[in-house]
Amino acid sequence: MLAERARTLPTRSGPAEAVAEYRNLVLGAAAGPDGLTAAADLAVRITGYDEYPVVHPRRITLVRDRLGAVGGGGGEAGGRGEGGWRVEREEAASGPPALWDLGTVRSAPGAHCLVLALAGGPDPAELVTVADRAVPAVSEVWGSAWAGRLLLELTTTEAEFARLLEGDPAGWAGMAAVTVAAPGAPRRTPADRVTVNPEAWGRLSGFGRQVVVTHEATHVATRADTRAWTPLWLSEGVADWTAYRGSGRSPQQIAPELARDVAAGRLPTALPADGAFAAGADGIAQAYEQAWLACELLARRYGADRLVAFYRAVAAAGPGEDRERWLDGLLRSELGVGLDGFTRLWLDEVAALGR
Template sequence: MRTVGSLLSRLRAHPAVVGAGLVVVMLLAGFVGWRLTGGGEYVAPTPSTAPVVRADTDAARASLDELVTGVREGAEPKGEDPASVAVRNAHAIGIEDVTAEYVAESGHVDSDGSWSADVEMSWRGPGDPALTEELRVGFDGDGAITGFSAVRGTRMPLWLSGPVEVRRSGSTLVVVQASAEVADRYAELAATAVAEVREVVEWDDPRLVLEVPASGLDSALGVQQGTYTAVAAVTATVDGSTRPGTPLHVWVNQGVIGDLEAPGAQVVITHEATHAATDAPANAHRPMWLVEGFADHVALRDTKLPLSRTAGQILAQVREDGPPDHLPGKTEFNTRSEHFGAEYEAAWLACEVLADAGGEEALVDLYEATGRGIGLEKALQASFGFGEDELTARWRSRLSESAR
């Protein structure tokens, strides 16, 4: 049986007829297609007469204006649609100075007229600077808002993410996507954390803000999915900058901390509150082991838990491989590290070595001195009378002894 393939092979064998042969092949291919569809007279396809559905951008802009007006005027909406929920959240939290500028459609318009668009939104939380993010906003065929989501690389604000419970005191603000009971728990953890931190460091005007998303921290912080899957909480500037003095919030991972018993959960929140009180995320002077170890010193100073609970991971590593040869640095403090968690325990024990050697006040002096830019070696000598080499030796001995 002769096929189009055999004809092609023959044409390739005779270059002189390739040009004409290609025309023959195309015609033959068309003929085969015509035969396979049943023959008959060829009829050109009829152009589609379906109406083109266009986005009602005027209605969308009106919905955004209504959202902004609702937040600014303070009227309490009664609906459960995303815009009404956002307005209620804003009132409860104290969000102000909201703006929403329609930028452009994102993707196609569905047959029912719904679509999404990029919208530049700005707002200001209590005690925070004005924040601006480009967000993805969904609209139905009538231009009503159907939801909010983050554009890749931007932070998704909690007040636009769904219903929240809000708890506030003179020194704390807690925003939780969970039940009232869960919100009460976090409010208690926050209040205790402030009190525990103030026992160690000066925090004259304490302000601790907890944000607790319903699921994970990645979207709330605008990072790649999976970055903070195993992290219980993160303290960061509200705008993602590293400018000293920029207000800090603590983002809490319910999927991790929710499984902890009360003492463990309190350690996490007090640890993060220490970062907030000392402006740790925006201070690039202190070595990482001191930042994390000091925060754990504050969080664990009154705990009665055994070392098997507070340093179990690092001690297991020491039993297997011996003590590390250097204090943990930025490379070790990696959220995707195979031994994530052991580094924090190692850093904590380094700070405990210092506290045992010179007392808690000397440890606080070291922390504050390095925060002012004084080099670690000089600060260690001033507070303890020995340098980093001696500290490392004492720390390695402590690890080895504790691992027995």
């Protein structure tokens, strides 16, 4: 019965090919005289994009079909004959909902991407165009070791965007896109999704949209070289640096909030802490701009290749008990400057924004 139901899932994504199956079925308590509850893992792999299936824990209610006729679509599956069962209800048991839990999904393929969008929402065509430009731009910096393709999800509303992230909508307001690791895949695999906030996306200029998607594509490309101990000023900074690279924009145009703070005499004293990048944090725009400026300084002073090599060295080195001391040693060995020295150079760059 569930095998037949799984075969209906690819049609929910239009032409995108999906391979789906239910695993680990566990029957639960009875749901009335003709019903059962069950738990199962729904594993879905988008062909050409997911190296491993994305696993969605599901809660299922089954009811006996006394008439013995059970269809194969619209959420029903089973066999014929008295005593057959059909799925009356299915929902997420834990973790975020699947995109199709929020409505009918349509797909829009590109040369380097696939957009899965909720029907009735924004037209995904422009997102496809932007993503197709982002992938080669990222590969130019980070090489071809990554998959070289993007899977993007586009909801209809900001509230739906927040549901996919299991977050408070107020905390995600203004965030145009987020890259998330697909649940259920082994660690350090490229099964990542770029989830787009349609309301924040709609407020961006064409240039801003390109920056956002190239930023997120950088996170996908560097996933294998990003660890829990990688400072967020570095991971977010290289994503913005890659996105703005070659744009011709001045530092004041790229970091307007930080430039206004500097002009008003509000200067940072240290590189931004990880908490400064949390959704909804005060001064989050300045944190991203500070991170961009730090990586722009590294690339300009030591070269783009050295910045990329340093980023990968951070992942390979592993954390120390004192992250600042560990990072200081790594900066010295890779670039010949300690953390304090680099911070002073960076603070000079920050101050120059006000001149």
